[in-house]
Amino acid sequence: MPNPPRIVVDAMGGDFGPRINVPAAVTAAERGVDIILVGDEDAIRAELDKTRAPDRDRNLSIDIVHAPEVVGMEEKPSDALRKKKDSSIMVCCRLVKQGRADGLVSAGNSGATVAAAMFTIGRIRGVERPALAGIMPTEKDPIVLIDVGANVDSKPFHLAQYGLMADVLATHVLRIPRPRVGLLSIGEEEGKGNTVTKEAFDLLKGSHLNFIGNVEGRDIFTGEVNVIVCDGFVGNVALKVSEGVAKSFGKILKGELKRDFISKLGTLFLLPTLTRFARTLDYAEYGGAPLLGVKGSTIVCHGASNVKAITSAIMMGARYVRNKANDHIIELLEAHGDLSRYGRSGRKNKKSESS
Amino acid sequence: MPNPPRIVVDAMGGDFGPRINVPAAVTAAERGVDIILVGDEDAIRAELDKTRAPDRDRNLSIDIVHAPEVVGMEEKPSDALRKKKDSSIMVCCRLVKQGRADGLVSAGNSGATVAAAMFTIGRIRGVERPALAGIMPTEKDPIVLIDVGANVDSKPFHLAQYGLMADVLATHVLRIPRPRVGLLSIGEEEGKGNTVTKEAFDLLKGSHLNFIGNVEGRDIFTGEVNVIVCDGFVGNVALKVSEGVAKSFGKILKGELKRDFISKLGTLFLLPTLTRFARTLDYAEYGGAPLLGVKGSTIVCHGASNVKAITSAIMMGARYVRNKANDHIIELLEAHGDLSRYGRSGRKNKKSESS
Numbered sequence: 098m099p100n101p102p103r104i105v106v107d108a109m110g111g112d113f114g115p116r117i118n119v120p121a122a123v124t125a126a127e128r129g130v131d132i133i134l135v136g137d138e139d140a141i142r143a144e145l146d147k148t149r150a151p152d153r154d155r156n157l158s159i160d161i162v163h164a165p166e167v168v169g170m171e172e173k174p175s176d177a178l179r180k181k182k183d184s185s186i187m188v189c190c191r192l193v194k195q196g197r198a199d200g201l202v203s204a205g206n207s208g209a210t211v212a213a214a215m216f217t218i219g220r221i222r223g224v225e226r227p228a229l230a231g232i233m234p235t236e237k238d239p240i241v242l243i244d245v246g247a248n249v250d251s252k253p254f255h256l257a258q259y260g261l262m263a264d265v266l267a268t269h270v271l272r273i274p275r276p277r278v279g280l281l282s283i284g285e286e287e288g289k290g291n292t293v294t295k296e297a298f299d300l301l302k303g304s305h306l307n308f309i310g311n312v313e314g315r316d317i318f319t320g321e322v323n324v325i326v327c328d329g330f331v332g333n334v335a336l337k338v339s340e341g342v343a344k345s346f347g348k349i350l351k352g353e354l355k356r357d358f359i360s361k362l363g364t365l366f367l368l369p370t371l372t373r374f375a376r377t378l379d380y381a382e383y384g385g386a387p388l389l390g391v392k393g394s395t396i397v398c399h400g401a402s403n404v405k406a407i408t409s410a411i412m413m414g415a416r417y418v419r420n421k422a423n424d425h426i427i428e429l430l431e432a433h434g435d436l437s438r439y440g441r442s443g444r445k446n447k448k449s450e451s452s
Numbered sequence: 453m454p455n456p457p458r459i460v461v462d463a464m465g466g467d468f469g470p471r472i473n474v475p476a477a478v479t480a481a482e483r484g485v486d487i488i489l490v491g492d493e494d495a496i497r498a499e500l501d502k503t504r505a506p507d508r509d510r511n512l513s514i515d516i517v518h519a520p521e522v523v524g525m526e527e528k529p530s531d532a533l534r535k536k537k538d539s540s541i542m543v544c545c546r547l548v549k550q551g552r553a554d555g556l557v558s559a560g561n562s563g564a565t566v567a568a569a570m571f572t573i574g575r576i577r578g579v580e581r582p583a584l585a586g587i588m589p590t591e592k593d594p595i596v597l598i599d600v601g602a603n604v605d606s607k608p609f610h611l612a613q614y615g616l617m618a619d620v621l622a623t624h625v626l627r628i629p630r631p632r633v634g635l636l637s638i639g640e641e642e643g644k645g646n647t648v649t650k651e652a653f654d655l656l657k658g659s660h661l662n663f664i665g666n667v668e669g670r671d672i673f674t675g676e677v678n679v680i681v682c683d684g685f686v687g688n689v690a691l692k693v694s695e696g697v698a699k700s701f702g703k704i705l706k707g708e709l710k711r712d713f714i715s716k717l718g719t720l721f722l723l724p725t726l727t728r729f730a731r732t733l734d735y736a737e738y739g740g741a742p743l744l745g746v747k748g749s750t751i752v753c754h755g756a757s758n759v760k761a762i763t764s765a766i767m768m769g770a771r772y773v774r775n776k777a778n779d780h781i782i783e784l785l786e787a788h789g790d791l792s793r794y795g796r797s798g799r800k801n802k803k804s805e806s807s
Contacts, residue, residue: 250647283684294685314691314693314695315693315696330638334689337669341669341671344670
């Protein structure tokens, strides 16, 4: 049997630091993942002591690597990376770069995590721009929205690469067979969109993917499509809009439910129902957004992540490594030759072939 | 006292045609708006007969203008406008162009309505690209999101114009004093965004607007900002994402509420609460999206609009005319000189002045 994947966890990341990351790492270790915790050694040890009650203190594979600095959630990524060479996130990236770990998980400053992973660990062969794959629950299968913010001003060729990378994630990590891939646009007909999406449409149509054409914002939550491709500006807006609506909904509903005695009584009866409802919308289910296109596996988590979310992210990172997702990405990119050249010279021919 | 505003209503527009549009027009007429109904004369008369019960048959100002053709909801706008010169939407636009009406309301094919209004009625002085202003309910004041789909590939100068036009809508039609204007981006800090938004930021910062800087997708529903400026591709995605989330929420909640006896009992107790909740999220409150930058007032409604939505749209169109919103737009644009030239030559100076 091969060695278990070894995942390095940024213990200082997120709004709660070791208090959340350490228990999550312990749970993942109990599920068979080798763990390296990076950050303030004393704080990590203190948290480990609290977490591992004597009866649970089995022979878990958890190492600690001390990192003297932390990148704050509000720090400007470029400054932070230049000034804090020994921050927990930089140490995490170096461990992956040196091959001492297979992947990393961080709920710290997202911009810094993305930048550190790109520049320290490096891109995999053939990828021009790594992209963040947001994974969201729907009424059916989860959906992958790519890119949710690593890149702005993407070119058509980048969008096509995002589609190929997310197809691998959906197939080999989320286990969705032959995922349906859509291009986010403002109308379903082929001619709809902006300059960039119209050209990306042709590239995706000519690819080996199960491309279903343009999809719209409202399709994100139906589960009819498994991968939605878009520029990082658009994807980030889409992600934050959906967070915003969900939050408002919750707030309004909560307010209404507290209004009077009858409402309270109704709430009591509905409690199990509302709890199930909340679980359906629980983003913690998938834990974090994989940064696709970088060597190893990098999972970027929300700063407000709880133990469940971090645990899920570690397990997803381990599955990513175990299923050799990066090898599949390299393979799929190679099968599509030089997409950028194809996009410029071969597009018209491809189009007339397939229609 | 000045004449009441005269609004022409596309009786054939939307999924339900005269059955929805005629009763809505009658209600608006009862509230003091002069109405012209455009479409199949027999169908309109039949619906009017049904709607105006004898006791309500007062001296309402409702005229009918026959239009022999209808643009289908799925027709390609450019084809429809070329081939169907006497469609109800084209006749509506010509009546406004000729000064026989002050504004129009249509729930028909949105693309065709926008194109017909732009090209038949024409733009107001100084506007390069008319834009669709989506109005959405929030926990506080309504919010104006502009553009929600009239234009893609907007330039920084266009975004600044959208902001100026929406400021007038918010101030003079929605009666929000000194509206807070934000630029939709992917981070609140000044340097965040893509090439276009970064330049638009400087233009808006140098304007007379109450510009609060970048806002994010999640800010759409908080009510902390009154106008959010974005390209039509991004705005359309944002709008449809929020529709999608709301719909999924409703569906999941409905399913949960039907699950078992206890849930049903709870639902019964919660019915008034859930009804209030639904009303908070009722888009029909504002009826439709004004197309800003075109002469007269053009309100574009959702195809699935009900009587309440169309009535609200007519009343908003009338208020738009009565409060001379277009005059205010012309004035505000003039006060900002040539934004495009300012954007290229004066930007750096402006920036150093204000920081």
